Amino acid sequence: MGQPDTAPLDTAVFADSGAVTVAPVESLLAEDHKYDNGRAVDLSWVPSIDDQLVDSKALGYRVYRIVDGGEADSLADLPPFAAAFTDGSVERGHSYVYFVSALSPSGEFPSVHTAPVKPEREWINLSRGWLFLIMLFISAAVIFFVETARRGKKLFVRKIAGLEAIDDAVGRATEMGRPVLFIPGISDMDDVETLAALTILGRVSRTIADYDSKIFMPVSRSLVMTAARETLKASYQSAGRPDAYSDDMVNYVTDEQFGYVAAVDGLMAREKPATVFLLGAFFAESLILAETGNSVGAIQIAGTARPAQLPFFIAACDFTLIGEELFAASAYLSGEPRMLGSLKGQDVGKALAMIVILVGVVAMTMSEAWDVGVMENLRAWLVRVFSTS
Amino acid sequence: MEHFALWLGAFLTLGILSFLYKDNAWYKLSEAVFVGISAGFWFATLFWDNLVGKFWDGKGEEPMLWVGAALGLLMLFRLLPKVGWLSRWPLAFIVGATSGLWLMNYLASNIMSQVQATILPVFSSGFGAGFDADLATIVGNLVIFVGTFTGLVYFFFSKEHKGVFGGAARVGIFFIMITFGASFGYTVMSRMSLLIGRIDFLLGDWLGMIG
Amino acid sequence: MTTRTKEIIALVAVALFVVIFYIRKVAGRGAIEFPTWLSMLVILLILASLLWILVLTIRGRLIERRVVFLYVGIAVALPLFMSLTQKISVSPEVKQLYDAIVELPEGSKVLLSFDYDPPSAPELQPMAESIIRLCLQRDLKLIIMGLWPQGPQQANLALEKVFDDEDIAAKNLQYGVDYVNLGFQSGNEFVIQRMGGSFQSMFQSDYEGTRYEDIPLVRNVRNFSNVDFSVNFSAGFPGTVEWVQIAVDRFGLDLGAGNTAVQAPQMYVYLNAGQLNGLLGGMSGAAEFEDVADYRAKGTKFMLSQSFAHAVAIAFILIGNVAFFMSGRKSRLKGD
Numbered sequence: 001m002g003q004p005d006t007a008p009l010d011t012a013v014f015a016d017s018g019a020v021t022v023a024p025v026e027s028l029l030a031e032d033h034k035y036d037n038g039r040a041v042d043l044s045w046v047p048s049i050d051d052q053l054v055d056s057k058a059l060g061y062r063v064y065r066i067v068d069g070g071e072a073d074s075l076a077d078l079p080p081f082a083a084a085f086t087d088g089s090v091e092r093g094h095s096y097v098y099f100v101s102a103l104s105p106s107g108e109f110p111s112v113h114t115a116p117v118k119p120e121r122e123w124i125n126l127s128r129g130w131l132f133l134i135m136l137f138i139s140a141a142v143i144f145f146v147e148t149a150r151r152g153k154k155l156f157v158r159k160i161a162g163l164e165a166i167d168d169a170v171g172r173a174t175e176m177g178r179p180v181l182f183i184p185g186i187s188d189m190d191d192v193e194t195l196a197a198l199t200i201l202g203r204v205s206r207t208i209a210d211y212d213s214k215i216f217m218p219v220s221r222s223l224v225m226t227a228a229r230e231t232l233k234a235s236y237q238s239a240g241r242p243d244a245y246s247d248d249m250v251n252y253v254t255d256e257q258f259g260y261v262a263a264v265d266g267l268m269a270r271e272k273p274a275t276v277f278l279l280g281a282f283f284a285e286s287l288i289l290a291e292t293g294n295s296v297g298a299i300q301i302a303g304t305a306r307p308a309q310l311p312f313f314i315a316a317c318d319f320t321l322i323g324e325e326l327f328a329a330s331a332y333l334s335g336e337p338r339m340l341g342s343l344k345g346q347d348v349g350k351a352l353a354m355i356v357i358l359v360g361v362v363a364m365t366m367s368e369a370w371d372v373g374v375m376e377n378l379r380a381w382l383v384r385v386f387s388t389s
Numbered sequence: 390m391e392h393f394a395l396w397l398g399a400f401l402t403l404g405i406l407s408f409l410y411k412d413n414a415w416y417k418l419s420e421a422v423f424v425g426i427s428a429g430f431w432f433a434t435l436f437w438d439n440l441v442g443k444f445w446d447g448k449g450e451e452p453m454l455w456v457g458a459a460l461g462l463l464m465l466f467r468l469l470p471k472v473g474w475l476s477r478w479p480l481a482f483i484v485g486a487t488s489g490l491w492l493m494n495y496l497a498s499n500i501m502s503q504v505q506a507t508i509l510p511v512f513s514s515g516f517g518a519g520f521d522a523d524l525a526t527i528v529g530n531l532v533i534f535v536g537t538f539t540g541l542v543y544f545f546f547s548k549e550h551k552g553v554f555g556g557a558a559r560v561g562i563f564f565i566m567i568t569f570g571a572s573f574g575y576t577v578m579s580r581m582s583l584l585i586g587r588i589d590f591l592l593g594d595w596l597g598m599i600g
Numbered sequence: 601m602t603t604r605t606k607e608i609i610a611l612v613a614v615a616l617f618v619v620i621f622y623i624r625k626v627a628g629r630g631a632i633e634f635p636t637w638l639s640m641l642v643i644l645l646i647l648a649s650l651l652w653i654l655v656l657t658i659r660g661r662l663i664e665r666r667v668v669f670l671y672v673g674i675a676v677a678l679p680l681f682m683s684l685t686q687k688i689s690v691s692p693e694v695k696q697l698y699d700a701i702v703e704l705p706e707g708s709k710v711l712l713s714f715d716y717d718p719p720s721a722p723e724l725q726p727m728a729e730s731i732i733r734l735c736l737q738r739d740l741k742l743i744i745m746g747l748w749p750q751g752p753q754q755a756n757l758a759l760e761k762v763f764d765d766e767d768i769a770a771k772n773l774q775y776g777v778d779y780v781n782l783g784f785q786s787g788n789e790f791v792i793q794r795m796g797g798s799f800q801s802m803f804q805s806d807y808e809g810t811r812y813e814d815i816p817l818v819r820n821v822r823n824f825s826n827v828d829f830s831v832n833f834s835a836g837f838p839g840t841v842e843w844v845q846i847a848v849d850r851f852g853l854d855l856g857a858g859n860t861a862v863q864a865p866q867m868y869v870y871l872n873a874g875q876l877n878g879l880l881g882g883m884s885g886a887a888e889f890e891d892v893a894d895y896r897a898k899g900t901k902f903m904l905s906q907s908f909a910h911a912v913a914i915a916f917i918l919i920g921n922v923a924f925f926m927s928g929r930k931s932r933l934k935g936d
Contacts, residue, residue: 037797040825079705088825128497135496158549190484223480226467255431259424269412283836284862308862311573314566322565324544347547353504354541360508361534368510369520379508386505399618409669434749439786446804490789494845498875502849506873533872572865575882579723579861581676581909582883585902586722588676596618597625598632599680 019106022050022058030098030114035128038092038121043085045111048102051080059103063087064110066097077103090119130385137352142345149337155344157332162301162319169275169299170207178274179214180204183264183289185280185304186220186257189227192327193305197280198224199330199339200303202231204277209239217250218267220260225252261285265292278302278317279326282309290316303329356382399595402587507537536564632681639682646674650915657923668916675912679904686903693871694888697856697878700829701731706739708828709821711853713843714744714751716835720860721754724833726886726899727858728758731831734893736768741817742779743827745803747791747838752783752807776806776815783807788838789846796824796851824851829877833858840867844875858885 025045033040043063051058063075063085075087090096095116101108149155173180182204184197201217208215215232219225228250236245253263265288268276276293278286278300286309293300294316302313303321313320321329324346331339360382367376404419444454460479467476509530514522522530539561542554550558593599634642650671653663704710712732716724735742744759746752759779762768773779782803785791794802799821800812813819821827830853834840840857847853854877859867861882870876880889883906886899 039797039822077707086825089820089822131493131497131501134501135492138496157546160546189480190487223467254424254428256424256427259420259427262420262424266412307569307866308572308576311569311576314569315573324546328546343546347545349500350541350545353500354538354545356504357507357534357538357541360504361511364508364510365512368513371519382508383505386501386508410666430749434784435786438749438784443786490793494789494842494849497849498841498845498870502873502875503869506869568865575861575865577913578882578884578906578910581672581906581913582723582861582902583719584672584909585676585883585905588673588905589680589722589898589902592677592680593631596621597629598621600631600633 020057020104021106022102022104022109023048024102024109024111025061025100026111028098028100028111028114030096030117032117032120033086035122035125036119038119039088039090041087041090041096041098041117041119043087043098043100043114045083045100047081047083048109050104051102056080057104059105062101062103062108064099064101066113068095069097072099092119092121094118130387134352138345138349141348142342144341145344146338146341149340149344155340157328157340157343160321160325160329160332162303162321162325163329163332165299165301165319166204167207169301170204170211170213172299173274174211174213176274179216179271180208180275180277181264181268181271181273181293181298182215182217182277183280184217184219184224184228185278185282186260186285187281188221189223191281193279193281194221194224196327196330197303198227198231199334199336200277200279201228202235203333205232205235206239209236209241209244212241212244215249216267216271216273218253218260218264219250220253220255220257222252225250257283257285261288264289268292268296268298272296273298276300278304278313279321280304282306287312287316293317356386395595399591402591406587503537507533509534535560536568540564633683634681636683639684642678642682646671646678646912650912650919654919654922657919658926660926662923671912671916672909675908676905679908680901682904684904685900686907688887688891688900688903690888690892691885693868693879693881694885695878695892697831697880698734698889698892700854700856700877701734701740701831702738704738704740704828707741709741709743709817709826710735711743711745711824711827711830712755713830713832713834714746714755715748715839716754716833716860717748717750718754720835722902723860723883723886724835724858725754725758726883726897726902727880727889728754728833729761729897730886730889730893730895730899731858732758733762733765733768733895736762736771736773736778739771743782743818743821744780745782746784747788747842748835749784749786751833752781755781756807776810777817780815780817781807782812782818789842792838792842792846793850796847798823824853827853829854829856831856831858834863835860836863839863840870840876844870848875861885 025048028043028045031042031044032038033042047061048058050056058080060080061078061082063078064072065075065087066072075089076085078085085100087096087098095118097113097116099110099113101110103109145155170180182201184201185191185194187194189195205215217228217232219228229247232249233242233245236242253260269292273293273296276289276298278289278293279302282289282304283306286304286306290300290302290312300317301319301321302317303326304310304313305323305326307323310320310322314322327339328343331343360379363375363379363382366372367379401419401422404415405423407413408416444458460482463475463479465476466472510522511530511534512520512522512527514526539557541561542557543550543561543565545558548554589599653667656663701710712728714728732742744752744755746755759781763773771778782799783806785802787794787802791802799818803812805811806815824830824847830843830847832840832843832855834843834857840855840859840863843853843855843857848855855875856878857867857876858880859882861884864879864881864885867876867879867881871879880886883899883902887903890896890899
């Protein structure tokens with residue numbers, strides 16, 4: 001940490017007796033910027049006493065830097081009332097000395113120099129310690145529940161509206177002799193919503209195989225096509241109907257968003273599916289698809305975690321899985337320990353958030369309205385823990 | 390050339406809009422042109438910006454680019470069934486790297502910051518202000534607190550929605566639906582804006598009817 | 601008359617309309633503007649026809665969807681001819697962004713990220729032009745980049761438009777000294793992450809191919825700590841969410857945002873949490889910014905159309921609900 005020393009002020013510019021002199025800044029401090037790669041130094045100071053709101057003599061400040069005992073270079077000009085500056089152009093392995101000049105119409109009035117400061121690299125950002133601990137806590141909860149599920153213990157997940165409708169919807173398609181259309185969104189396999197959609201596909205396709213219905217699945221990504229074909233094949237085999245499966249059930253259309261929409265709309269208009277599943281990540285095409293499905297008289301079950309698209313699905317579809325309900329549905333239907341455990345672990349995170357919010361609001365309200373000291377301490381602690389800077 | 394560009398733009402715009410009347414050849418032609426050009430555009434952009442701009446131009450300076458290029462090549466093995474499993478490695482890398490980046494980002498921005506911002510004094514206008522909030526501020530603070538809390542209750546899957554918990558979940562879904570209604574309205578505005586932009590092009594830039 | 605014949609007649613009428621007005625334009629005739637009385641008459645006729653549709657609906661005669669499309673088209677097009685203006689009231693978040701820019705001292709560096717493409721231009725281009733104009737008026741330096749391929753091209757179009765302004769042209773701004781376009785970089789959020797350490801690692805040269813170290817404006821700009829303010833124009837992914845999560849939360853960048861109206865509701869949580877310093881949402885956000893910056897342009901011009909279109913949409917929602925309740929009532933009367 002750089003401390004001010006008592007080096008003589010030999011760089012001030014003094015004009016004649018009509019000069020406007022301003023007091024230099026005080027308590028100039030130069031410190032290595034914490035938790036970085038050694039690329040920044042923080043300066044702070046007390047502004048000149050002549051830097052006033054009214055009739056101020058100070059025009060601003062100029063920051064100077066001396067690298068490894070060389071010449072002083074001007075770094076930045078700052079406006080009045082500035083009291084801090086971060087020099088983001090330093091390099092590790094060099095020594096830096098700073099001084100700040102207060103500016104007046106007559107010249108500059110430099111401060112004392114700081115002691116040399118060497119920027120250092122920190123490997124761990126300790127200011128994010130609480131973030132790390134909370135992440136560990138939630139991760140530990142997830143792992144605990146995954147292991148619990150793996151040991152065979154049944155984990156409770158509440159009923160999700162819309163899931164009971166799946167079997168009825170597939171049955172409807174069978175009775176009407178019309179196909180089921182499954183659309184897994186337009187994102188690729190790296191999107192968790194697509195993975196959730198394919199998990200639900202496994203369950204839906206077993207029902208379709210049992211009922212001997214027909215399924216169409218146009219997709220927008222080639223990797224999704226591969227994964228979907230594997231899922232369908234496995235479902236038909238487990239239903240004892242491997243002969244009924246065909247690769248043509250899943251076909252790749254195009255990566256282009258509205259080209260895909262045009263193709264699916266055409267498919268809906270021609271094949272008139274009785275049931276449409278819209279599960280996964282959707283964007284601007286969501287309403288076009290849902291509206292077209294509605295116009296051909298299909299029963300529609302939708303689910304996405306995109307907040308901007310949920311209003312359209314809720315307006316145009318018969319059942320909608322809102323946000324996390326999509327992931328909960330995929331965990332519930334697959335029964336896979338990892339998915340169930342993740343869901344329960346996330347619930348622990350949500351419970352933590354609810355408790356913190358409730359306690360924090362009560363503490364904040366009591367400390368502000370009735371000046372209760374212990375509540376003020378609690379509130380300040382909570383705000384500090386959940387601060388990300 | 391400018392006249393040709395205007396007429397072509399207008400022709401394609403009207404072709405797409407003709408779908409509102411019914412499906413027709415004009416719409417199919419416009420749509421096919423759009424899909425084709427966008428595919429070509431993306432190919433050209435990714436080739437010149439990524440392959441040439443990032444990898445070829447910088448290959449001598451950054452050794453890690455070769456690692457990236459090798460992983461990219463592995464993706465092509467998907468076309469060969471016998472060694473198709475090799476394409477899972479770059480995919481695993483992308484999923485893992487993205488998950489690692491997103492885990493801390495989302496935890497910090499979408500959970501920690503939001504929890505901190507929800508800790509509000511119900512009857513005060515701010516920190517250190519005391520018991521001074523007017524009715525609008527009190528209602529606003531209560532809406533944020535109750536809406537956030539009950540919304541979290543709705544998405545809690547480990548408990549059945551019964552009794553007091555069920556009541557809170559019901560309040561939560563009301564808040565969520567009102568939010569969706571506002572979002573719907575915003576989206577309608579967005580779609581109308583796009584239509585206004587096209588109408589401005591047709592009536593202004595093309596036909597000169599508006600200034 | 602068969603449907604086919606009607607369609608042909610309609611097509612011929614449209615073609616004649618187009619030819620007449622195109623010739624009129626080429627002949628140098630100016631824009632058409634309705635006098636106030638005609639504007640009011642048009643509004644009254646539209647209202648009357650909507651009331652008539654409501655009466656028909658109550659009587660059980662439902663209109664088809666193409667009539668709704670026609671009404672929306674008319675609601676959007678006709679206000680563009682009217683001389684009426686709409687009062688704009690400025691939202692606090694728009695004022696916040698405006699204040700953040702005007703409080704910057706002369707010579708401050710502002711990073712503008714253009715993360716959208718032409719389909720979102722009607723909403724985002726007006727706000728981009730307004731913000732660029734304000735920044736250049738106040739002698740701020742602009743560093744332009746994009747995470748979407750067409751973003752930097754949209755930026756160039758906005759710059760061209762702004763430079764047509766006499767006040768801005770008189771400043772004789774120099775490329776590379778007063779503003780620079782670093783171009784597009786693929787990699788989505790990873791680009792922002794790398795920029796936190798070094799801009800040059802992501803942009804070895806600018807849009808024109810000039811090496812980064814040869815550009816006076818950015819030569820000494822290493823990373824976000826050397827930027828005084830930033831505005832992100834976003835239509836989706838990657839966009840404002842990624843900028844907030846990485847540039848703001850990790851590197852402390854001071855960020856304002858302009859978003860399409862679809863995305864804007866999601867950004868309010870970041871605004872309320874202090875992670876965003878100002879927000880413009882959709883075309884109304886652009887119009888409000890033009891109002892507070894005292895420069896009326898496309899955003900303001902289009903607000904009347906926006907309001908009319910919304911009014912028509914609300915009218916049809918009401919009519920649709922009447923139809924719904926009437927059909928429910930009929931079913932109950934029939935004993936279904």
